[in-house]
Amino acid sequence: MSQAHSMVADPPIRVVVVDDQTLLREGIIALLSPDTRIQVIGRGGNGQDALDLVGKLHPDIILIDIRMPVMDGIQAIREIKARWPAVRVIILTSFIYDGYVVEGLMVGADGYLLKDATPAALAAGIIAVANGEQVIDPGVTRQVVELLSKQRPEQSQVYDGLTPRELQMLAMLARGLAAKEIAHELGVSEKTVRNHVSNIYRKLGIYDRSQAVLYAIKKGLVAIE
Numbered sequence: 303m304s305q306a307h308s309m310v311a312d313p314p315i316r317v318v319v320v321d322d323q324t325l326l327r328e329g330i331i332a333l334l335s336p337d338t339r340i341q342v343i344g345r346g347g348n349g350q351d352a353l354d355l356v357g358k359l360h361p362d363i364i365l366i367d368i369r370m371p372v373m374d375g376i377q378a379i380r381e382i383k384a385r386w387p388a389v390r391v392i393i394l395t396s397f398i399y400d401g402y403v404v405e406g407l408m409v410g411a412d413g414y415l416l417k418d419a420t421p422a423a424l425a426a427g428i429i430a431v432a433n434g435e436q437v438i439d440p441g442v443t444r445q446v447v448e449l450l451s452k453q454r455p456e457q458s459q460v461y462d463g464l465t466p467r468e469l470q471m472l473a474m475l476a477r478g479l480a481a482k483e484i485a486h487e488l489g490v491s492e493k494t495v496r497n498h499v500s501n502i503y504r505k506l507g508i509y510d511r512s513q514a515v516l517y518a519i520k521k522g523l524v525a526i527e
Contacts, residue, residue, distance in 0.1 A: 314341035349373025383410040407512035413437035436511040440478040476518035
């Protein structure tokens, strides 16, 4: 048997979808069903359903709305991350002009996507998060910046040991730029960017883009350039 034929395909990413609006929930499932890389294994209508489903089915990823009855998405994410830290959580919502955005990222969401995303973008987001990446809709990132900048955060010149170049990259991360885009804009390699980002995370004691965004906003770095 040839090597090509002996290769075993990766198992599909096991997903649970939780949304209190039945039509939207079933629509999301219908959009995902043709993609053989993704398998929807459960569905629910509120945060308590989310906890029950994760405990019973142990999915790879849960897609969850924020505003729901019984238990909202924020509380559900907090509980899921405390009890099943390996389960990845993607917020899928209509809300971007909302404090829930920041709160969702702070409680540990691995992704934040909008319901008007294309099926391809949604699938790509699920796959990226399953591979350990952080996915935040660029529109959401912009709204987080706008929302918190209205609160007039105290600007601080103490940046926890970050170099000027790292501060520059942190500001670009906060604007939603990917490593490839940062590399192109600064005229350096993607490897160099990733090394800098690793150093930033290590110095700040953080582990993902959402925390980097929140730090940059808190320090007033979003307008550094």
